Amino acid sequence: MDQITVGLTQAAVWTGSGIEMWDIGIPALEPGGLLVRVDLATVCGSDLHTVSGRRHGACPSVLGHEAVGRVVAVGDATSAAEVGDRIVWSVTVPCGRCPRCASGFTAKCSSVRKVGHESAESAWVLSGSYARHIVLPRGTAVARIPDTMPDAVAAPAACATATVMAALDAAGVVDGRRVLIVGAGMLGVTAAAAASERGAAVSVLDRDPERQRQARVFGAAEDDGGRTDVAIDFSGSPSAVQAALGRLDIGGRLVLAGSVAPGAPIAVDPEAVVRNWLTITGIHNYEPRHLHRAVAFLHDTDAKYPWETLVEAPVPLAELASVLRPTPSGILRSSVAP
Template identity: 65%
Template sequence: MDTLTRRLTRAAIWSGDEVRVREVDIPDPGPGELLVRVRLATVCGSDLHTVSGRRSAACPSILGHEAVGQVVAAGPGAEREAGERIVWSVTSACGRCARCRRGFTAKCERVRKVGHESFTGDWPLSGGYAEHILLPAGVTTVSVPETMPDAVAAPAGCATATVMAALEAAREPAGRRVLICGAGLLGITAAAACAEHGARVEVTDPHQERRELAGRFGAVPDTGGPVDIAFDFSGSASAVATALSRLDLGGTLVLAGSVTPGPAVNVDPEAVVRGWLTLTGVHNYEPRHLVRAVDFLTATLGHRPWHDLVADPVGLDEIGLALGPAPRNILRTSVAP
């Protein structure tokens, strides 16, 4: 008898000091909800921060918010049908509050987040490290083309979509000088996206393996000169300060990596005023950015080696391996529940 017929599924539950796989009930999808069979989940850095104690999170919970899966059941009024292969957003928004009406659904006043909710609450099956996940009506979903491998599609729901939001915040990069601080998956993706737009892209990272990897995605080593756009995906205060000092007249600095507390960075208001500088931040993304993420990955499948960035998956029972250290030239480990 298969898992769905038994009305049970298996999930890896984080309890604060360990991850243990157990059987849990499969809920029936309600109005607008989708029950999805997870095909592959990649391990984001924020999940590694959670299990290492660097980041607080609901506990117990099912972690994992970067994933791709196949719809197995749809509630009344749901926008997808059984059989569709999809990726989904990190956030679930109400669509009605003042923030949602302003276009900040990622910061909805009632926001709930995939892979961040308590297992003992009203949305227990909320994370990707499980055989099934239940997606509420407020979660954005995008269909994935058959040509796109699971390992390429899964990061679209976090890393790739966040980069699309960062590019929008930086405005048009075509023909401009771009500096990317941090060559993790976000930095590598940003390098490829800016290069696709015709920018000259320089990358800085303390690890030689990642600097070399960035070269396969359109970046060159940092030359130390002035730039028009700088992105920080490292979260390093010193990198942020250096990037800010490198901005030429009218330059823009987009911060996306500073997601944990760290040292303050000095900002000279006169330099900002006289230099017409822009300093902005991006955290999570809007539905349009997830659509752009899938479109971007689809368009670059043939000439960017995305599949090389994700390790071969382990099974759910071996999730501890995926949550451990990985080689620096592997930017995501993965789990195939």
């Protein structure tokens, strides 16, 4: 069908002081838009930062940007998917016309809108994944998911896995190189497996011994504290970033991906950068190609790595507040089944 009869859906709305369940009218879709029934949403660390006050976000809002679901209605024939398709979707919705989009940085579009980050009082009310349905406007990148891939494996592709693909792009060729992953959360563990699959010698550093042990199941070796060719930081800790910079060998590259909240500055010695041919770069969000690579990577490695074990069993949507908190060290993602 091209349109869906206007009705109600339910969303868990962040009000600034807690979660409230709202009944929200399902709008008529604009051309190119999609209405998706959310089957599973995983809880990204950035949402935990929002509710803890560490990160500013629109309020009230429907949070959640890491999810998998099925298309139940399309705006018109120009929509990026068809009714019945099982998909994951990008965090960012770019305009596709500004200079940033034209230069390939659509994730930093000058008028970007973001899934799970928009006000519930705006025109795009159903913008987050902590709801029974989400509306995806034209311009949202989507990737189809095979029915054989479990929800708990597919959902993190929309943020964690795709971000890892972007970080590895920034790292360059890693085959035969030493790669240090700093932070063994969902992104760090995923990066360990992805870099290992690309032929790197991977080590992971985390303050939590259980997380470091878990990373070894996903291709990482014990960290020996020595020099490295590439360091990728997912921790966002200034002290950890400083230490990683100090471990780079000649021609080394430091990729920053976890510094998404205000923190103390680090010291950079320009002479050391020059004499040692060092590169320091950062990534924030990802491009559509990274989303598609994420799905392909999870599909190709599903039998090799126990991805499902990283996600906690889902709670109902009405119990979202109970999982908006840090998870036990062996579980890297909480989840909600709307």
